[in-house]
Amino acid sequence: MLNISKTKVTRMFRKSGCVMVVVLVGLMAMTVTASAEQRVGIVFSTGGLGDLSFNDAALHGLQKAKRDMGISFQFIEPKDVEHLEDHLIAFATENYDLVFAVGFQHESALKQVAQDFPHIKFAIVDSVVSAPNVSSLVFMEHDGSFLVGVLAGMMTESNIVGFVGGLEVPIIRKFQSGFEQGVGSVNPDARVLVDYAQSFRAPALGKELAISQNKRGADIVYHASGATGIGVIFAAQENGFYAIGVDSVQDHLAPGTVLTSMVKRVDVAVYETIRSLVEGDLQPGERHFGVAEGGVGTSDFQYTRDIIPQAVLDAVESAKTKIISGEIVVIDPTR
Known part of the structure; x- marks a missing residue:
């Protein structure tokens, strides 16, 4: 069942060697409720859901993981790139087991957030962030x-x-x-x-x-x-x-x-990353999805x-x- 919920976002600013915490309230997110051991957060690209393409594929991977592995997930559809860091922080401060950043636009924000929250596991689609707590999912x-x-x-x-x-x-x-x-x-x-x-x-x-x-x-x-x-x-x-x-x-x-x-197959990348999390062997670093891995290819020409x-x-x-x-x-x- 889908429910709208408000998410509190903790934003950290560095000034004179100190960390100042500001709470931003009012970001909207969509939650899929389920009793599950693993919680997954995902911030989509600014293209939004309903694109019948990139973001929707990622959502399908989440939905399949929920059906097959019993995870719960929450997602945020950002309206602009300026608040991507805030959205990632929202999940990190709530100690989600895995946080996805979907799209290259997240690269800069995730570099900072991954450093600020070293105990949180992150995954980014379509870019590489070299950090000990980030899995980078790259397609050919x-x-x-x-x-x-x-x-x-x-x-x-x-x-x-x-x-x-x-x-x-x-x-x-x-x-x-x-x-x-x-x-x-x-x-x-x-x-x-x-x-x-x-x-x-x-x-x-x-x-x-x-x-x-x-x-x-x-x-x-x-x-x-x-x-x-x-x-x-x-x-x-x-x-x-x-x-x-x-x-x-x-x-x-x-x-x-x-x-x-x-x-x-963004859905496959998301699904397989969640499966690695659930099975306890999710590793940081680059994972490539090409023709050989079934990551990219043609549809099956059903109508043509x-x-x-x-x-x-x-x-x-x-x-x-x-x-x-x-x-x-x-x-x-x-x-």
């Missing part, structure tokens, strides 16, 4: 994006495809670069149009950008933009071109229009197997096998 987005790039490069009839990103930051450039590499590997004559919405919460702008790319010739548009991408998908559905979803399986949002989704030629599906599967074997090495633009 460029590898998964390469696969959907192969699909787009072989499926395009105009030799022009598009990419719509959310914020123009290193992690989203991994999606863009992997996609471009995949397209170029099978169709060197194809062009990739690139636009950034500078927001993960702007579906109307996503729709506008996708329509603009279609008018410039793109017949397939891949997005990595959270809720902004919902607009990309609906633009494709309404204007007769194809889209490629991201993070969660988005094929059902526009069956036959979404060729596939580059699935980033009759649209996509078998030769294209075979090429995608071949690329997957070669990435796993090391025969194909997709360049990570952030390294």
Whole structure:
């Protein structure tokens, strides 16, 4: 049962070698009540729930862990990056067994909070925080994006495809670069149009950008933009071109229009991290989720197997096998 609760937040400020404690009241959080030994807190990215993508995937992992392992959890949906540290502190001061920070935007805040609360276990998705009490969950987005790039490069009839990103930051450039590499590997004559919405919460702008790319010739548009991408998908559905979803399986949002989704299994990362906690072997450090680990890949083409030629599906599967074997090495633009 879901209940709204108010959370008190203790914020620590250093001044002249002293620690001053200020109590901030009024942050809203959603609590799932359950009798359980392990309590998990999670602060989502600023894209919020309902994105049918990144944050929703993390929530699914929590829900599965609750069903399978009997944990209880509480989450906060931040409205801006300025209060991320406050939100993390809220869970730490309540001595939660594990606190998740979902998204690269938490990196700076978590570095400080992890230092201030060394007895609390933390996990961050999509970034690396080197601390003895932090598990860093990192995905190989460029590898998964390469696969959907192969699909787009072989499926395009105009030799022009598009990419719509959310914020123009290193992690989203991994999606863009992997996609471009995949397209170029099978169709060197194809062009990739690139636009950034500078927001993960702007579906109307996503729709506008996708329509603009279609008018410039793109017949397939891949997005990595959270809720902004919902607009990309609906633009494709309404204007007769194809889209490629991201993070969660988005094929059902526009069956036959979404060729596939580059699935980033944030749910698996969250679930497996909680399982390690429950089993008593959660370790700090980096944990990587790539194609081989099932961390990234394509959806199962539920609605498009009759649209996509078998030769294209075979090429995608071949690329997957070669990435796993090391025969194909997709360049990570952030390294």
